[in-house]
Amino acid sequence: MQSEQFEVRRDSLAETRVVSARLPNLVDGEILTRVDRFALTANNITYGIVGEKLGYWKFFPVESGWGIIPTWGFADVVASRHPDVATGERLYGYFPMATHLVMRPGKLKESRLVDISDHRAELPLVYNAYMRTGEESAFDASMEDERMLLMPLYATSFCLYDFLQDNDYFGASQIIVPSASSKTAIGLAYALKEDVGSRVCIGLTSPGNRSRVAELQLYDKVVTYDELSAIDETQPTVIVDMSGNGALLSDLHALLGDNMKYTSNVGVTHYDANKMGPHFIRERSAMFFAPAHIQKRTKEWGPGEFEKKAYRFWYDASIKSREWLVIERHDGMDTLGRVYSRLLAGKVSPDKGIIVSL
Ligand SMILES: NC(=O)c1ccc[n+]([C@@H]2O[C@H](COP(=O)([O-])OP(=O)(O)OC[C@H]3O[C@@H](n4cnc5c(N)ncnc54)[C@H](OP(=O)(O)O)[C@@H]3O)[C@@H](O)[C@H]2O)c1
Numbered sequence: 364m365q366s367e368q369f370e371v372r373r374d375s376l377a378e379t380r381v382v383s384a385r386l387p388n389l390v391d392g393e394i395l396t397r398v399d400r401f402a403l404t405a406n407n408i409t410y411g412i413v414g415e416k417l418g419y420w421k422f423f424p425v426e427s428g429w430g431i432i433p434t435w436g437f438a439d440v441v442a443s444r445h446p447d448v449a450t451g452e453r454l455y456g457y458f459p460m461a462t463h464l465v466m467r468p469g470k471l472k473e474s475r476l477v478d479i480s481d482h483r484a485e486l487p488l489v490y491n492a493y494m495r496t497g498e499e500s501a502f503d504a505s506m507e508d509e510r511m512l513l514m515p516l517y518a519t520s521f522c523l524y525d526f527l528q529d530n531d532y533f534g535a536s537q538i539i540v541p542s543a544s545s546k547t548a549i550g551l552a553y554a555l556k557e558d559v560g561s562r563v564c565i566g567l568t569s570p571g572n573r574s575r576v577a578e579l580q581l582y583d584k585v586v587t588y589d590e591l592s593a594i595d596e597t598q599p600t601v602i603v604d605m606s607g608n609g610a611l612l613s614d615l616h617a618l619l620g621d622n623m624k625y626t627s628n629v630g631v632t633h634y635d636a637n638k639m640g641p642h643f644i645r646e647r648s649a650m651f652f653a654p655a656h657i658q659k660r661t662k663e664w665g666p667g668e669f670e671k672k673a674y675r676f677w678y679d680a681s682i683k684s685r686e687w688l689v690i691e692r693h694d695g696m697d698t699l700g701r702v703y704s705r706l707l708a709g710k711v712s713p714d715k716g717i718i719v720s721l
Pocket residue numbers: 404405406407409410515516519541542543544545546547548567568569572605606628629630631632633634651652653654706707708709710711712713
């Protein structure tokens with residue numbers, strides 16, 4: 364039997380190829396999973412952009428120079444040489460853009476296992492852990508699409524909201540969110556909207572996405588990238604940035620000056636505009652990495668507490684998201700190639716949720 368995987372050139376993400384191989388024979392302790400479906404958003408493109416720096420190429424290593432971008436999805440166990448993992452089990456977690464994945468389960472709990480393969484040993488637990496959905500008490504099969512698409516992003520939104528609260532909004536009275544149409548930003552906007560004690564939230568987006576963002580009615584104000592003068596620069600401000608747009612951040616920092624209290628660098632949706640401009644205030648800006656925040660809260664709140672809160676948040680926000688989210692399904696390697704190119708070029712409308720089956 365053959366497996367197929369979708370690979371990209373690490374230094375040129377537009378170059379792709381499909382590689383077929385014979386499925387390897389399992390050794391004791393291993394399982395073979397058949398990837399069923401996975402979601403694609405700008406977050407996956409970012410995994411490729413920062414793959415070298417943050418280790419994302421290490422999850423599913425291939426020939427030097429090439430890489431497999433990780434995704435969130437579901438897979439079924441189709442062969443097992445592990446005594447406690449049965450064929451037919453369904454797993455949710457981090458899977459390659461490929462038909463199959465060989466894993467080495469360890470640290471088994473009733474509803475969770477960890478891939479303890481040597482090459483993943485140094486990588487964050489949130490990516491190495493898989494949920495065994497058949498054993499999950501709260502498992503809801505009707506939410507599988509939202510789980511792949513929104514759980515990783517809304518868990519980050521929840522982290523960002525928690526981080527802002529924990530720091531008393533850095534003394535700010537307004538929050539600016541560039542790339543406000545992104546799902547991670549929308550999740551944050553849901554959290555802020557629910558909280559009467561939060562701050563004024565301004566969504567910044569491109570002119571083409573303005574009306575869609577405004578229709579959500581989640582941001583107090585929606586401003587496009589070419590009308591920064593509509594921002595009240597006299598207000599102490601915190602920026603939660605999904606765009607990574609260097610010129611934009613520089614312009615915002617120049618406009619706000621001392622009122623720019625803090626910038627959280629969360630994402631790089633505008634990855635091809637990431638050269639920092641001259642007014643960027645580095646000393647009040649820092650990268651945000653959700654797995655690190657989750658690790659901190661797990662230590663402080665105790666095991667499982669973060670997951671419980673984030674799950675509740677994701678569930679409620681996902682139900683609300685059904686009002687605007689349109690699932691777009693794709694099947695097979697050829698269509699994956701096409702939708703991946705659209706995503707890379709920023710040509711996927713923000714209300715679309717891409718789900719791929721191979
Ligand atoms: N630090 C962390 O731990 C963490 C965790 C989760 C996500 N993130 C990051 O948050 C960001 C948002 O991810 P997401 O999955 O929520 O995004 P998404 O929903 O797919 O966002 C789509 C939006 O991003 C902008 N965009 C996407 N591709 C673009 C391109 N090629 N050129 C210009 N703009 C483009 C557009 O927004 P506008 O027109 O509004 O700009 C577009 O509507 C990603 O960079 C992701 O990696 C970070």
